[in-house]
Amino acid sequence: MSLLEVTGVSKRFGGLTANEDVTFTVGTGQIVGLIGPNGAGKTTLFNCVAGFFAPSEGTITLDGQRIEGLPPERCARMGVGRTFQIARTFTSMTACENVMTASMLHERKVSDARADAERWLGFANLTRLADKPAGSMTISEQRRLAVARALATRPRLLLMDEVMAGLNPSEVKEAVDVVLKIREHGISCLVVEHVLEGIMPIADKIVVLDRGRKIAEGTPAEVSSDEAVIHAYLGDA
Amino acid sequence: QQEIKVGVIYPLTGSAASVGGELRNALELAADIINNGAAGVPDLPFSQGKGLPNLKGAKIKLVFADHQANPQTGATEAERLITQEKVVAIVGAYNSAVTATASQVAERAGIPFLNPESSSASLTQRNFKWFFRTTPHDDLFVHNAFEFLSELQAKKGIKPGRIVTLNENGLWGTESGKLQAKLAPDYKYELVKQVSYPAKTTQLTSEVQALKAANPNLVLQSSYTADAILSMKTYKELGFSPDMILANNAGFTDTEFIKTLGKDAEYIITREVFALDLAKTKPLIKQVNDLFNAKYKINFTGNSSRTFTGLMVLADAINRAGSTEPEAIRKALAATNIEGKNLIMPWKGVKFDATGQNTLGQGILVQVVGGQYNTVWPFAMASRDVVWPMPKWDQRK
Amino acid sequence: MLEVRNIKVCYDEVLAVSDVTLTVPPGKIIALVGGNGNGKSTTLRAVAGLNPVQAGTITFNGVPVQGVPAHKRVPLGLSLVPEGRRLFPRLTVKRNLELGAYTRADRHEVARGVEEMFALFPILKERHAQLAGTMSGGEQQMLAIARGMMARPKLLMLDEPSWGIAPKFVAKVLEVIQQVNATGVSVLLVEQNLQKALAIAHEGYVIQTGRIVMQGKGADLLHDERIKKAYLGL
């Protein structure tokens, strides 16, 4: 059984269909890339999995338990961690406090939470910024912080929305290392990314969405040679 | 020469500041007369001599404090006046709710508290030892209104049939409304509807419609200034013409009431404690009012005349006590017995019962005719006959 | 055209840009590259007037502009497509575009400008009545670029325009930038997609901890060993 099973999920906003009948799975310890043109419905799908939207149709299960329609905090408790496309850090706190707050899902004691947070900051190469107020970090720094924060909730599945945007190639490499490390911890990852250099080399599977529908699924190699994907997303370059 | 400090707590800012200012003037006049005398008011105590004779001509010094219509502030100021300013007595505080808390402080400190104008009946039901009130309270005023109606029926054969009440829903209006409801059956009148509304209202349409639907002959009304004016305008707008509007002072006696409404204020009857036309039977009123008018360019109103009288009563007590000891003053206050002729009020006099309430106070009723308040009751003091019924709006010139 | 001389910019007490000097000649594309948090965006913001400079000068077409408020720099021909898009989320796509041309008075011209943008980015035409805030990330980015061009700037500054854009459109965006440049508009480009940016840039500057540390022809920089090692991880 796969960790995450998304079955026949549709999501409509008024007249607009953002997701239509999307089905795929994420296995334990897998990195799955979710790609597709702008407006394909990736973030929307994310929001459905993380509980921010209730799907209009379809089911979502985590480890066999239905989670669709649950509020975000319940999803988080069940093991779905996420980052936001626009980093939403707690701006009045330092980086460390941001992560501590997330750690508190398991460690109510502040000193324990701090120790835990410091571990995760180290994990995401952010130790240097631990005491910096999140409000004065650049956007890309905040994204990395958001990853550390999501990890601190000890998710089984981590949803990452474009965490590699705005990084230069060598920074992308660092980020890739972080994702690999996350997998080593036994955490599955569902990654939305336009920076293909960041996702293609490491993904176990790629799911491609276009206009809300799944148009392809397979290994990176399979997907990148798929006609439909090239046409809709990669471009003929 | 000794100075006797008397604390004064009134709303000098905030929504009741307009009244507070008048009261302040009245007190200053009273203190001035006591301290420096005044010509042409032979009946007024202290008007000839200088200061309080029994205290070697000691002068009254007023220490003003602003309570902003806030009960806690009133208590705080009372505390300050007593311990900082070392006042020998306190006069105040207009708003009944503030009088309630401020007098509580005086009670605990053992300082006489003289209240000249708060009308909530409950204030003298507390069995306070140091609290004295010169004005009649709402209970008596409401009784007065019904006595007036009975006498009107007995003497002139006029009987208002259906009665409704309209009152603002604060402390004062509510208490008045309740008393009216309680007393109406005692006097065998039919109270068909009671309507209350928030004083800070922006419109009174639904209130007036509700009244209109009850089709009354008589409206008993308790309103402050803005809402009194608004209600009259709404009556006219909606064509509501009862035979009589018998108002309960406050807004209806505000200087602005007649000025604003002009002709539309005609024929309103309102309870008063004071009227300038009483001077016909009591010249003292005109004499003192002339002094007031000369100094502040305004005439006495029910509020300012009562406050003026309050300080006179207190000064009389301090003088008789011959001492500034609180206990001596309290005893003297309790033994007060001033005759009506020495007051500018239409009262029989001032004499306190065990609760500290003046038992000789009395209200009057005035009717607006020709842009003036004319005393119409008690009939003995009346300067005009009651106009009944009020002409309908569309029949007025 | 644009001359930035030794500028220094702070956020509160924090020094973000300590010494930046760069030149954008007329009709050229200039790339400004560097790692995260090194002051690229801050430099652009300073040129656009959103952040005051503590020291140094900014000259545009020979006129010193460092004291000129941001909104008065737009009619001079300076336009910035800011980091993070900064659209007007509750206004429609079309109205966002029209606001881009706020300083241009001729309504007719503006309407034509809008049509041009629609031609350039068909998705915007399709969604012209949608509220900008509900568009997908990439759609928003296109709108932001289009809006920036609506002012008909002489110098267009773009802060990471390919950010969050699907690969197919990254090429498209860079193409658009070159097209715009071909019409005589100078471009100052901040971009993480180093290879692509330096490939289209006539000249590039490298910024590190708030100062310019390297400068050269785009292609030269791209082949510079140090750059390869530092930024491309090669």
Add this chain to the structure above:
Amino acid sequence: MTFEILAQTLASGVLIGLIYALVAIGLTMIFGVMDIVNFAHGEFLMLGMYSTFWLFALYALDPMLTLPLTVLMLFAFGVLLYKLLIVRIINAPMLTQIFTTFGLMYLLRGVAQFLWKPDFRSVENSAVAGTVKVLGLQLGQPQLVAGVGAVLVTAVIWYFLNHTRLGAALEATAADKDAARLMGIDSHRMFSLAWGIGAACAGAAGVLLATFFPIFPDVGANFILLAFVVVNLGGFGSVTGAFWAGILVGVIEVMGGLLLGPQYKLAVVLVLFLGVLMFRPQGLMGKA
């Protein structure tokens, strides 16, 4: 309860509702553009009323004549206030802004008392006075004029916001002032404009009210709570929302008062307000 009474009450409710709308439109403008709740808005109304009163008392100018003058004065006052004070708190936390406008409310009341004494005043015998019969309904002339005035002002502002370049610029500034600056929009000018228009609306309402409502330093307190309710109900920042919500509140207030007892008329409005927010947290016409 007769049909006549119901119809009459409804009409009165609509008329007073239009005044609420006018007060609320100014408030919602300022909020919409700057995200600042102006607690001193009732005091703008008060200033409008006093201006009318003094022009009337000193120069015998009829309120209907002085309306443009008062509106202009309040506009200038709003702009001045922005330049002197509000500009300093644009970036302050929401609470600080509340705190400031709250202080301003007290300040203006205090100043009014200082300058003009706490007495009640009124404009007597203005050109519009008395009542007229319309379709069998007895309507106060001042209220009628005020109602028509409110409709006109709302229409003008609505047009301005939705169909002019300046209106679009105002909205843009409201959304993101830095981004607006990048479009060449002078955000300070837009903010002063918002304050100017906001104050002018309250001023217009003040003039219209002065023809039938007593004038005193604290008069704003009578209107401010309802104005807030209207702004909320309509949706913060929505001018059309404020317009319809104003009428709705006016009608609900008088009808609720008539049917349930006048002491509960405010309660009826508040319950309606909370009930609506429960289903539409952004107000009737607010944007989510």
Add this chain to the structure above:
Amino acid sequence: MKTTVIAAACAVLAVGLPFALDTSHLNMAILVLMAAQLGVAWNIVGGYAGQVSLGHAAFYGLGAYTSTVLLVKFGVNPWIGILAGGALAAALSFAFGWSCFRLKGHYFAMATIAVAELVQIFFTEWDFAGAAVGLYVPMNKTGWAWLNFATKMPYYWLALGLLLVTLAVNFWIERSWLGYYFRAIKDEPDAARSIGIDIARYKQVALAISAFFTALGGSLYAQKELYIDPQSVLSTALSIKMALVAILGGVGTLFGPVVGSVVLTSIEEFTRILFGGSGKGTDVIIYAGLIIVIAVFYPTGIVGWWNNQVRRFRSRQAAGAKPVSGTQAAGELS
């Protein structure tokens, strides 16, 4: 080290003060403590959790009314009445939260005003509780057993004790997971949910604690002033004052409301004492003017401002005015 000295000084001051003051100044000190306590209680939900309530008078009034009605109508000892009031207010806070918490920002603030106004209307019309006429607390039973005193000193200790307890609770909140959760909810509610925080529940927790302590303050008021009516314990002006105290001192800081209360109460009292007697409104003008000046110059409150100064000083010392460094490139460039 330094903090212990300051704490000790404060303790000595708090204990010694009442012996050095005359009754009127003592009374003022009590007012400061009472206002501070309300500010501290408000701060829990308004400051830490960022839910700006302008309807706290509802809880205050409920506290005052509960203890007074129980005492006057049923002869219940105020010690019990006060706790009952606190409990009732905490219970009311659920209805309050249920109707308001789904609203955001200004919508929330205005809705809280509406709820509090409704509570005020209810008490104004409720005859059993004295309606608009209000209730008197009888003066006959005095002493600690009845929480009613002829002198001011015991009220001082009561107010001080209540303030200290409220502060202690805040202190604990600030340093526990609750404090972190509250701040997270304040900063980014969506992100807070994504890390498993049930924001509806925690907002409610904050409100209930805050309501409980606010109600205790209300009961103390009733016991001190001996008269309550809807106007004096349920008005919106009161709600706003609670918020003002906290804002002025610094929201979301432990001692902010205490400092705020000292400053605001002093301004209020002294302007009134010095200028209030004139009847010209000068006191209000000066009071309001000072509020505005403070808001403009200390937008984050007095304690907030101080913290910023300290932080700046420290960071300047630490950084030595070096530029902040971004990500270092893997290789050295220059």
